[in-house]
Amino acid sequence: MSPALRIEEVGFRVGDRVLLDRVTVTAQVGEVLGIVGPNGAGKTTLLRIAAGDLTPSSGRAMINEHDAAATTLQEMSRLRAYLGPQGVADNPFTVRDVVAMGRHPYRRTQIERLEHDQIVEDSMTSTDVAHLATRAIASLSTGERQRVGLARVLAQDTLVVLLDEPTSALDIGHQEAVMRLLRSTAGHDTAVLAVLHDLNLAAAHADRIILLDDGRVRVSGSPGEVLRGDILSDVYRQRMRVIPHPDRDCPLVLTLDGE
């Protein structure tokens, strides 16, 4: 089976600066892919190229055999959803209104009104914002907004879901809940690509991790293959140690004193 998302040898330059250098990433349906790396490594740029927002200087990003940079906005809206780190910008609508906007790509299809409504309600329930449905966006906390943004993205019901730090404003309980949700989303014929800053969150919940450093893929593979003390210490310029998680079947990353 061909992968849902295929980023092939993608390069991206702005003037003389190389932001991405021959990056290749593939994601299959059912997978949760974590993208990690220090600030400025090119994580968001990579995500935006996958979304079709940016046209790569070389190489290409394919979603289900559609070139992301050359496909119409309308078609893309049914192939991929994208969530920025701030979740939902300030706007006068209610939570339910905003989540329902995720259904916009399907407004002229055969889908019944009731089915749209059901998808919207389900998305709100799974992101734990159903109790906020009638609240105005302006009255929500940062973390609540992030979950509303996630609900909107889930309502869009796409093959590929692209998330830029979806847990950055969440408490630990909601972080874990969102990661479990991404796992179950992937289970419903979706490939999930998430930029994550928390290495332990990636370790516990991603099927595969891609470690970006200075625009290049430093290493990619299972959490155990990528999260190694020597590599992480070098990439993050921070002494780190990786030990087996005492309770979960995954690595546990610890920071140590010194660079």
Place this chain on the structure above:
Amino acid sequence: MTLIGLSVFLVGLILLGMLAGAVPVGIDDLLHMLGRRLGLTDDPERLTDSVLWAIRLPRVLAGALVGAALGVTGAALQGTFRNHMADPHLIGLAPAAGLGAVAGIALTPAGGSPIIMMLLAAVGGAAVALLMRRIAQQVVETTQFLLVGLALGLGMLAWLGAIVLAWDSPRVPTFTFWVFGGLSGSTWASLAAATPLVLIALIALIVMARPLDLLALGDSEARHLGVDVDRLVRFVLIASGVGIGGAVGLGGVIGFVGLVVPLVLRRWVGPAHRWLLVLSAFGGAALVVAVDTLARTVAAPIEIPVGLLTAIFGAPVFVWFLIRAGRSVS
């Protein structure tokens, strides 16, 4: 249901507006004129017939048309710029349309067509609408954006005044018309020229209601949901300019209607543009018809410019909303 109720209400206001004015007119005169026009009666013509048909009716219809255009473009501009203070008057569209209209008068021979005048007014409105989009992309601060629009508008209004005063021709409406509007000059001919422009704008904007909603999420979010944001914004701004062109060509520069009507209605029907745009058209029409009726009667036989009254009523409402908004943010 709501639409039927609003339509009945608006027609009622229009009929009421026809009864008011310097020449006393009774309901029976109104019915007489309507009966004769509709061929229902062969009664001999009364003096009031021509007053009602040639002066009053085009005037109140012009008021409704101008109000609808101001209300709907106000709501659309506020959505497009994600700024509830954006208004065709405040951000310079109406003054620009005024300049366009005067250029149109200058370019046509004496007794020339109101069509060219209004088309140029539409071009002026649309041009400044697009310019304000560029400015919105340059300045992030919304207050700054409004101040730029305000300065632009005041500058154009000054040029407009200078041209009108220097030209001093009976062909050009007075300075008051360009600053505070006025519907006293409305004729069937000017109404016929403005109606297509305003109708095009109304339909074009209401059709775009849903994509306009999505714009509230942010440009890139709307794009991710399949909305071609640049095309949408250009379309909405040009349509708004066209609507304002018709409104200004017909009724001059009338402030606060496009600002206050959507502001009040949003509290009632919420932010979704489908209802907001439709109701703003009705609300604007009702407001201008009502205010114009008041303007003709309150100090009769002297006529107060419409825009003077909309400013007198609108300014405190606007200030009240600003203070409330300021409080809820902080």
